[in-house]
Amino acid sequence: MADITVRGRIALRAAAAASWASQQAGRGKGSMIGGLIALKIDPTIMDQLGRGRRTVLVTGTNGKSTTTRMTTAALGTLGRVATQADGANMDAGIVAALSAHQGVALAAIEVDELHLPHVTDSLNPAAVVLLNLSRDQLDRVGEINMIERKLRAGLARHPDTVVIANCDDVLITSIAYDHPKVVWVAAGSGWAVDATSCPRSGEPIVWEGQHSGTAGGEADGVGKHWRSTGTDFERPQPDWWLDGDDLLGPDGIRLPLTLALPGRANRGNAAQAVAAAVALGAEPAKAAEAAGTVREIAGRYRTVQVGAHEARLLLAKNPAGWQEALSMIEPGSAGLVIAVNGQVPDGEDLSWLWDVRFEHFEGVQVVAAGERATDLAVRLTYAGVEHTTVPDPLRAIASCPPGHVEVLANYTAFRDLNRDLEARK
Template sequence: MSPRATSAPASPAGSPTALTARGRAASAVARLATWASRVTGRGSGGMIGGLVALKVDPGLMRQLAAGRRTALVTGTNGKSTTTRMLVAALGSVDRVASNSGGDNMDAGIVSALNADRTAPLAAIEVDELHTPAVAANTDPEAIVLLNLSRDQLDRVGEINAIERRLRAGVAAQPQATIVANCDDVMMTSVAYDNPSVVWVAAGAPWAGDSVSCPRTGEPVTRTVDEAGAVHWRGTGPLPDGREFARPEPDWWVDDEAIHGPGGFTAPMRLALPGRANRGNAAQAVATAVAMGADPAAAVRAVETVDDVAGRYSTVDVDGRSAHLLLAKNPAGWQEALGMIDASADGLVIAVNGQVADGVDLSWLWDVRFETFEGISVYAAGERAADLSVRLTYAGVEHELEPDPLAAIRRCPPGRVEVLANYTAFRDLGRAIAALGGSDPARKEQR
């Protein structure tokens, strides 16, 4: 799709624009396709509507985005959660359109914007590869850069190439405020040259993909200060002579509170677990404030987010209380493993290797599974055998049960932790729904 091939009619600042005749036809066809998908039970329609619309009018995204104040959220992990938090925080300012179902490529974004034509604000989750083109079509007021690490190498490719592509895409949007994670070496490099950056210390416990500077190849060193903050710096200068080092954050979090510019401090008690989600919340708050939200109101809003498309939800499966967690790559798995309750009665780890997951599962060997004792562990999913080999080398006693639902049922009665990658999580949700319950993965798509 050519980023600026179709121009939309002018509209008053801050109000969504009218569509061209072709755009109106595309919008109508999209709504019909979405409706048909839902009533026939084929899905939420978040993708098919946009796919059909873009066939009719390839410039529809630009028309639907015109007149809105838009924030884009991108990164390897945390996009859906941060976007959901940003929607809540920006809701204190005005109505917000968003792709809350997680459809984060062109078609899904078009569907989301088409679903709410009049909302003056938009918070859009965007796949890393699609961010430059989506930014060119939406003229974002803010771009949120979360983290960047290996993910689906067979589809996404080498991490330094993605950093360069993102950097060029961000540089092409000088009007945007960049809200970047200064703890992440890769995202800091993406934002480093931008004229307007809000730096957030959102954390970056996974350093396996940032041992060297993405611009020079020189090693990156890390030190820890007395407060426990990790500071990093490149050992060699950038080509223009500047030092490449962790910027001082404008926003940061600790275990109890969030801190921001001008001495702002507020308690922050999130409903979602994990240190990573505190970082996600900090970036959502920082972005909302940059777009006009009151800081205290933004913090209160992100505290209300308790579910993201079924992630972190707990469902009953034959008397077992199954706590569902989603992870998709080494960094995400390492973070999710830290959320596992080791006192649970059972643990099911489910891994598929479909296109949406990435068929290359060699990353399993980068995840530290050597942490489970005294808990019944089951290796499940289409690639359960691959996972079983990894668990064996990690010294984790386990049983092989490819069907995740059957694996939950084989766990002792009580609390069961379930950690699954993308399609395994999706398929398990559908299996649970078939039992007569609601599909946890579709809660945010209705």
């Protein structure tokens, strides 16, 4: 704690005491309350904890936790890495993670997109990973182009930071386009609804050519080109891209990229994690191999036995995330439980349900669950999806035929289901 001020040390001791008391009271790990108290006593504590570290910040609408875990694994080939164990990505959680790993020279930190500018100011990161940007909770996050402008202005204050940016995402490209140090990754973009117009001119974005060199697995790094019709702004040539099961990079690098996690989006996440680790000096092959070992992120993607059912748990929080998660559903599953709540962390406005392309699941029993099961049932009815309605997720799983059941839930529905599953033990 040599670089921590006297006030900072008092703040950290108070935080540790609060965390201990929270644990003793059975209220969880206490990391959040500890971080909050530390910041209250010394508002500069994040700045102090960040000194002397080489930090990678990871942000975006979707995939933050997964990419942070992959980046942590890839950086782990260089040494110990400070990171959040629980995905707490706002100030208190970041302070808690850094204070728990004092003396660790490397850090991979997940950051809520609204918090990125001031966290970047505090930690002066070696690299920032920009994944994607799309509509999230409108009652919290607000208008998407406003967020793009704030992130662009925040990064402009840090010209020495290396930005690892997804060139297939129009809004992300706009954030990084003028930055002096950018590594472009063709990580794919399955959701273009929020980028139909240029964030810089307001004129339409035109998509041209065929997909290649994207997270979809095509080959030459050119990608499906897009450009603005109103200003000099177009998709950059990627430095890293995917070709089938391989990851290609600078200087002729070609690496096998074998992942334990499903889905096209996770291949793009892994590509950006590897690029970030390489930017900090990791050996590419070792970084790629390490990223591929990540199997579970705070309960996501895990399979649990629920009676006669093997339930795989998937999390989605906004239209883009739901669309990607739905693409992971195994067609031969015995059942699909979709659980939706509308609490504050989820966003109380569920009108986004109408933006998700719910498909017909022939041969799969679909069950609408969660506190807002009725709202979901209405949407499924209009989508032509035959379903039943069982609000309790555990009972919804039990209502499916025996065998493999996919469970897709939003934030608090996922959290509460995991709590109920743990309570059975």
